[in-house]
Amino acid sequence: MKDRNHLARVSTTHQVHIIENGLIDIPMLQILQPDGSLHKEAKEPDLDKDTATRIYDTMEYIRVLDERMIGAQRQGRISFYLASTGEEAAAVASAAALSDNDMIMSQYREQGALAYRGYTTSQFMNQMFSNEADPNKGRQMPIHYGDKPLNFMTISSPLGTQIPQASGYAYGQKMAGNEAVTICYFGEGAASEGDFHAGLNMAAVLNCPVIFFCRNNGYAISTPAEEQFAGDGIASRGIGYGVKTIRVDGNDPLAVYAATQRARELALEESCPVLIEAMTYRLAAHSTSDDPTGYRSREEEDKWRAKDPIQRMAKWLEKKGWYDEAANKKLIEKSRQDVLAALKEAEKIDVCPIDDIVTDVYDEVPWHLKEQVDELKAHIRKYPDAYPKTSGRVK
Template identity: 65%
Template sequence: MSTEIYDDGPVVHQPTFIDGTSVEIPELRILDQDGVTYPNADLPDIDQALATKIYHSLAFHRVLDERMVASQRQGRLSFYMTALGEEATSVGGAAGLKPQDMIMMQYREQGALIYRGFDLKDLMNQLFSNAGDLGKGRQMPIHYGSKALNCMTVSSPLATQIPQATGYAYGQKLQGVDAVTICYFGEGAASEGDFHAGLNMAAVQEAPVIFFCRNNGYAISTPSDEQFKGNGIASRGVGYGIKTIRIDGNDILAVLKATQIARAYAIKENKPVLIEAMSYRLGAHSTSDDPSGYRTKEEEAKWQSHDPILRMKNWLINQKWWDEARETALFEKYREEVLAAVKVAEKIDKPHIDTMITDVYDVPSAQLQAQLDEVKAHVNKYPEAYPFTAGKF
């Protein structure tokens, strides 16, 4: 086995260990919380039109999360996951891409879909698993996807999208297309084996994929310092030989700048990039979680002042591109639209039971048809347990 690849490092003749925390990784920050750019900061490619679109996406995202949590608490929705305090990571990342780029999400990146124009009706249909759902009601809420918008459908198992993103990006490379794949995941997902397999494969095969880690401090109830040692997730990118950057994930301009540069590099060099965005999950992990059991109100209050939406709002006002009157009107408009969409979506029928066995084979097999017949017989036998479907077969 050749060892030539290691011969460019220094040679010593006494045991020399590298300290496990010795890698120093700077954090890119362009905006302070007052919306003022730091001196000599390298701004992203952004104009008023793009800035306005980004802010509208952030505002809609915040309103959607607020309304959907309220709907779940009212018993109208079974489950929901917010991105409160982390909206800049998904929206800013999507804004730094091109429409032809593939987005592979975890389950807190609805902001990427919103930025790309995913219709409110489609969002609601998925959340309520009704007949209008693009996924035909087969998934739990917040598992969005859109072929038209190049957004791969979310799947529940943690980190499976990471090696999938590497494979998809490698396919883009072989086809010679002007496109990359971005893969979102949390720092908790980086504890899965799929993370290591995906990054190593991308590095070795030189796939044009952007790994975007939202380091929000918690893997459900487990804080980062109980998940891993070492210098966060960025140090792992260095270990795999991947170009890596750490950014302030609550700074929309830093997110946009890093993603724009990462995409340009991935396209030009056909190589992967790792972005670690430092943020904080202000909300609960999901509507099934109570964060008071593992963190303090004081800790949450500290991070309230780092709100990414407020930071961008301040910057827009400083640019003379925004004002309080437009702010109030925008949020009121979105609240009305989301509430109206909820009222419509929750009344739409569920997908027909026959769709359970479609999209697997061109023609459903005899075995699948027999299983479907058994399900229909069961539903008709116990109609009180299936009020949405009883008597329809």
């Protein structure tokens, strides 16, 4: 029988013993150097040409998507957007190391993971324009994606809610005997939420096969990491909760792939949680509502531009003989054309009928909600110019 004595593993001392911050030096896995060459002691992960080029192509596509959608927001065509510039490797390379059966629970900067799984440009656009083809039926802000066939849980706005949910979902996978894990993405800012601590503790105690993937990108909106916590990043917290922990260079696609691949093996083989802290940097603004020039310098950004994950992987692919510059230029141009075409098409699709707000929720709509919908329609009819997309559909 398991020893229930919680002091069984505790050593003793007979003098006051202070454990100081930094006592444990947590190393960071790095395989690729910025010039695309392998570090001398690094072992290249088992990555075939098709998977490697798919990772690279997806990162290039996401950068194009981000650029176009920021532009669309500035033009007033969508209301909000979050770019992942500089962090593409963290989402894409980690998703590549998973099985399609694994559940992804995202925060809001992991569009690369969804694109890697096959989410189309049209699907991205329909969600961001909240039109009739949007599976969320316009109930979510832009970039709150979700896709059941691709095992990608719908994103929620509140920070950290997906963390305990991931522990619970992974526990269900374990109980069902599934050969699958759950990966949960979040930023270091979300790790300050209570849900982070509850989720990790739950996963550790119940031995849930979940990968907690923290993108430590240096800032929680405008708050730098050194003003968020005094400890050794987020990795040290995993150790404190008894969770197997890996720290990785989040701008190194090969290292991210290798770390996630190993984390998945551990989660399945030992039925346990694993925390990955990916050290990266958000080159873009936090969102289209943010201006990073107010809290960081251009010099700081330029230092991280030299560690661009896309450029780093391109150089590695070139050394492998897997990179074609002409083909890559065609890929980028095609991505731009596809995004622009899908954007224009999504704009033409009608928004969902007003009545869907209630009829798609209730079998029999309560009287008080019917009254509210009627009042809303009357308001729209009174001010049709303020609601150009909606007014024509109000009866």
